[in-house]
Amino acid sequence: MLKTEGVEKRFGGLVAVKDVSITVNKGEIFGLIGPNGAGKTTFLNCISGFYKPEKGRITFKEQDITGLSPTQLCHKGIARTFQIARSFPKLSALDNVKVSVIYGGKQHQNPERRAKEIMDFVGFPVATNIIAENLNTMQLKRLELARALATNSELLLLDEVAAGLTPSELPTFIELIKKIRDSGVTIICIEHVMKFIMGVCDRIAVLNFGAKIADGTVEEIKNDPKVTEAYLGEENVH
Numbered sequence: 001m002l003k004t005e006g007v008e009k010r011f012g013g014l015v016a017v018k019d020v021s022i023t024v025n026k027g028e029i030f031g032l033i034g035p036n037g038a039g040k041t042t043f044l045n046c047i048s049g050f051y052k053p054e055k056g057r058i059t060f061k062e063q064d065i066t067g068l069s070p071t072q073l074c075h076k077g078i079a080r081t082f083q084i085a086r087s088f089p090k091l092s093a094l095d096n097v098k099v100s101v102i103y104g105g106k107q108h109q110n111p112e113r114r115a116k117e118i119m120d121f122v123g124f125p126v127a128t129n130i131i132a133e134n135l136n137t138m139q140l141k142r143l144e145l146a147r148a149l150a151t152n153s154e155l156l157l158l159d160e161v162a163a164g165l166t167p168s169e170l171p172t173f174i175e176l177i178k179k180i181r182d183s184g185v186t187i188i189c190i191e192h193v194m195k196f197i198m199g200v201c202d203r204i205a206v207l208n209f210g211a212k213i214a215d216g217t218v219e220e221i222k223n224d225p226k227v228t229e230a231y232l233g234e235e236n237v238h
C-alpha cells in the first residue's frame, strides 16, 4: 500500500529523518514509535506531503507520490490527523465534517447525509450541531477521525491520536481504530501510549535520532534489545 525508500529530511544541519524505509501492507495498522524528537512527526509529514524529503522515494499503491502536496495526496486517498486537533472551532461538528466531504475530492449528492453517516460510524456521541470549540477531548478525537475519513481516505495517518485520553477511554478508542481498519482503511499511527500501540498495531517501526532501528511485530519489538536501549530513561516499552 505504502512504501518509503531511504527517506531523508533535514532542518538546516539537523538530519531529522535519516534513510528511513518502511513497507505498509493494505489493511494493516502500522505503528511508529520512538523517543521524543526521534523524527516520527517529521517522517509522517513527509508521507502526507507537508514536507518534501531531500532524499528517497515514497510510493502509494505503486505510484510515486514523492513531493506531492497534501491536497494532491488527499485526493489520492491519504488523510492525516494532527498531534493537536485542528478542527474549525467556530463551526458545528457537522459542518466540520461536511467541509471534508465537499473538499475531499469525491462528489457526493448529499454531503450532509454523507457527513452524518461518517459521524455515526465513528460513534459521535452528541448532537452534531454542537460548536466544535465546546467539544471535550474524546469528542474532538472522534471529530478528527470523522473529518479524515470524510475525504474517502484509504490510508490514514494518525499522530498521537490517543494522547490525552483517560485510561478508561482507551479501550473504546482502540475498538474504534480497529473498526476503521476493518472497514478497509490502512492506518499508520504514531503513539506514545504503549497500551495503544501494543493493543492495536500489526507491525511497528522504531525510530531513534531520525533512523529506523527496528521493525517487526509487537512481540519482536518488545524483545529487541536495541529498542529497550533507546527507551532507557523514557517510558518502558513493556
Ligand SMILES: Nc1ncnc2c1ncn2[C@@H]1O[C@H](COP(=O)(O)OP(=O)(O)O)[C@@H](O)[C@H]1O
Binding pocket: 011, 014, 016, 034, 035, 036, 037, 038, 039, 040, 041, 042, 043
Ligand atoms: N520545523 C522544524 N524546524 C526545525 N527542526 C525541527 C522542525 N520540526 C522538527 N524539528 C526537529 O527534528 C527532530 C525530530 O522532530 P519530530 O519529528 O517532531 O520528532 P518526534 O515526533 O519523534 O517527537 C527534533 O530534533 C526536532 O527538534
Ligand SMILES: [Mg+2]
Binding pocket: 040, 041, 042, 083
Ligand atoms: Mg511528534
